[in-house]
Amino acid sequence: xxxxxxxxxxxxxxxxxxxxxxxxxxxxxxxxxxxxxxxxxxxxxxxxxxxxxxxxxxxxxxxxxxxxxxxxxxxxxxxxxxxxxxxxxxxxxxxxxxxxxxxxxxxxxxxxxxxxxxxxxxxxxxxxxxxxxxxxxxxxxxxxxxxxxxxxxxxxxxxxxxxxxxxxxxxxxxxxxxxxxxxxxxxxxxxxxxxxxxxxxxxxxxxxxxxxxxxxxxxxxxxxxxxxxxxxxxxxxxxxxxxxxxxxxxxxxxxxxxxxxxxxxxxxxxxxxxxxxxxx
Amino acid sequence: xxxxxxxxxxxxxxxxxxxxxxxxxxxxxxxxxxxxxxxxxxxxxxxxxxxxxxxxxxxxxxxxxxxxxxxxxxxxxxxxxxxxxxxxxxxxxxxxxxxxxxxxxxxxxxxxxxxxxxxxxxxxxxxxxxxxxxxxxxxxxxxxxxxxxxxxxxxxxxxxxxxxxxxxxxxxxxxxxxxxxxxxxxxxxxxxxxxxxxxxxxxxxxxxxxxxxxxxxxxxxxxxxxxxxxxxxxxxxxxxxxxxxxxxxxxxxxxxxxxxx
Numbered sequence: 100x101x102x103x104x105x106x107x108x109x110x111x112x113x114x115x116x117x118x119x120x121x122x123x124x125x126x127x128x129x130x131x132x133x134x135x136x137x138x139x140x141x142x143x144x145x146x147x148x149x150x151x152x153x154x155x156x157x158x159x160x161x162x163x164x165x166x167x168x169x170x171x172x173x174x175x176x177x178x179x180x181x182x183x184x185x186x187x188x189x190x191x192x193x194x195x196x197x198x199x200x201x202x203x204x205x206x207x208x209x210x211x212x213x214x215x216x217x218x219x220x221x222x223x224x225x226x227x228x229x230x231x232x233x234x235x236x237x238x239x240x241x242x243x244x245x246x247x248x249x250x251x252x253x254x255x256x257x258x259x260x261x262x263x264x265x266x267x268x269x270x271x272x273x274x275x276x277x278x279x280x281x282x283x284x285x286x287x288x289x290x291x292x293x294x295x296x297x298x299x300x301x302x303x304x305x306x307x308x309x310x311x312x313x314x315x316x317x318x319x320x321x322x323x324x325x326x327x328x329x330x331x332x333x334x335x336x337x338x339x340x341x342x343x344x345x346x347x348x349x350x351x352x353x354x355x356x357x358x359x360x361x362x363x364x365x366x367x368x369x370x371x372x373x374x375x376x377x378x379x
Numbered sequence: 380x381x382x383x384x385x386x387x388x389x390x391x392x393x394x395x396x397x398x399x400x401x402x403x404x405x406x407x408x409x410x411x412x413x414x415x416x417x418x419x420x421x422x423x424x425x426x427x428x429x430x431x432x433x434x435x436x437x438x439x440x441x442x443x444x445x446x447x448x449x450x451x452x453x454x455x456x457x458x459x460x461x462x463x464x465x466x467x468x469x470x471x472x473x474x475x476x477x478x479x480x481x482x483x484x485x486x487x488x489x490x491x492x493x494x495x496x497x498x499x500x501x502x503x504x505x506x507x508x509x510x511x512x513x514x515x516x517x518x519x520x521x522x523x524x525x526x527x528x529x530x531x532x533x534x535x536x537x538x539x540x541x542x543x544x545x546x547x548x549x550x551x552x553x554x555x556x557x558x559x560x561x562x563x564x565x566x567x568x569x570x571x572x573x574x575x576x577x578x579x580x581x582x583x584x585x586x587x588x589x590x591x592x593x594x595x596x597x598x599x600x601x602x603x604x605x606x607x608x609x610x611x612x613x614x615x616x617x618x619x620x621x622x623x624x625x626x627x628x629x630x631x632x633x634x635x636x637x638x639x640x
Contacts, residue, residue, distance in 0.1 A: 133474075251495070254479070255483045258475060258480065262535070263486075265460075266457060266484055267456075267457040267488075313476065317474070365472065
């Protein structure tokens with residue numbers, strides 16, 4: 100196996116991008132899984148994709164429009180679902196299909212050269228730039244930092260927002276910060292993973308971690324590890340077998356999930372036995 | 380003259396076209412144990428939520444600890460008011476232990492940038508001991524029975540070291556043994572800590588016998604307020620639940636006959 104390729108700048112960029120993106124996406128994924136909002140995440144991912152394409156069409160930085168579309172979806176759906184006025188799955192299904200329709204409409208309206216648009220659809224981790232990496236690094240540091248510094252507030256909000264409210268925590272504000280960071284993470288990962296696949300990288304590592312532990316701190320750590328592993332193993336496999344890197348990364352993350360689900364300690368039957376506090 | 384710890388005046392609360400409270404006035408004094416009973420939809424839960432600032436007043440006023448409950452004061456108020464909600468939807472696979480969930484009760488008090496310290500965990504462990512769940516402290520929160528979930532919720536409130544304790548139908552959907560355990564626990568907590576307690580239930584049999592006062596609610600209004608002996612009678616319950624007197628007598632043969640307030 101000739102690994103000299105990893106000496107090249109573009110490959111080093113790809114390794115760095117998958118490292119940072121794997122961490123950011125998987126930590127966001129823990130929120131998505133525990134807050135039971137996979138469809139909000141999917142809708143936000145496709146909204147980001149549609150937004151990026153819109154930016155390309157009108158000549159505005161696609162990252163700005165991607166983030167705007169993604170966050171708009173979150174702040175529309177969030178309060179409506181909160182108040183129980185609409186079935187969130189139905190409304191998100193509508194938004195999901197609307198955003199996908201808008202995206203493909205914009206692709207159809209574009210001039211003949213659509214490579215930039217298609218890159219946003221499939222992602223291109225092998226052509227990430229220094230600028231992309233800087234953005235990924237900023238978002239990853241902010242996401243990790245917020246979780247680390249405000250872990251107890253995040254933990255309470257994830258557990259149950261009404262209870263978090265009732266003990267005096269600003270749970271709604273915390274939820275919107277989480278949605279904001281979800282939109283930011285999706286946006287900066289579009290170039291490397293692509294709009295179609297980004298949500299899998301958000302969901303799969305966190306879902307895998309969910310299978311393995313009853314401890315939230317460990318779940319964040321496992322998810323980050325699985326996110327990075329998916330990125331690096333996927334990158335290696337795509338190089339070895341000359342197959343698309345984005346898809347390989349996502350499939351790798353799915354395999355990791357399947358293995359975790361298969362060997363999950365949570366599948367064991369039988370109740371936990373009562374133990375004294377002092378017993379490790 | 381003793382000032383009430385909770386002072387509600389002509390409170391009106393509505394959710395869209397539904398009027399949950401139609402002008403309720405109530406004063407609760409420190410250390411009182413008040414049972415609030417009434418049929419479904421009477422406004423009992425709404426009454427609790429305007430005390431801890433989770434509900435929104437359309438008209439009227441609510442003062443707790445001598446201060447009006449305003450949008451700015453709510454977060455601070457909730458840190459001093461323990462609240463066990465009627466339904467706490469808990470994910471059975473939530474990656475948290477009972478001990479960690481009970482610690483949530485202290486998070487509002489700790490403030491931003493502060494992590495729980497030894498003394499906080501000591502308070503949590505004491506709360507767990509009081510509710511008899513020390514041996515279940517490390518169990519995942521989703522692996523508890525209904526009665527155990529309610530005891531964990533009560534422990535969470537105790538860890539908060541509140542001045543007021545609000546319980547919204549804590550024995551709903553529990554079997555008779557679990558109901559009895561919860562009622563005994565609440566009674567013991569009130570005796571030991573002299574917490575001002577508001578206990579909401581629609582089930583007369585679930586009302587603690589140690590209530591100092593009972594408040595009867597129906598259709599968003601208070602229709603009775605007094606001691607259990609004076610207020611609870613077959614006639615008053617018949618009016619409260621719109622049931623014939625003979626049905627009340629049949630279901631609650633121990634209830635006496637006389638005109639309540």
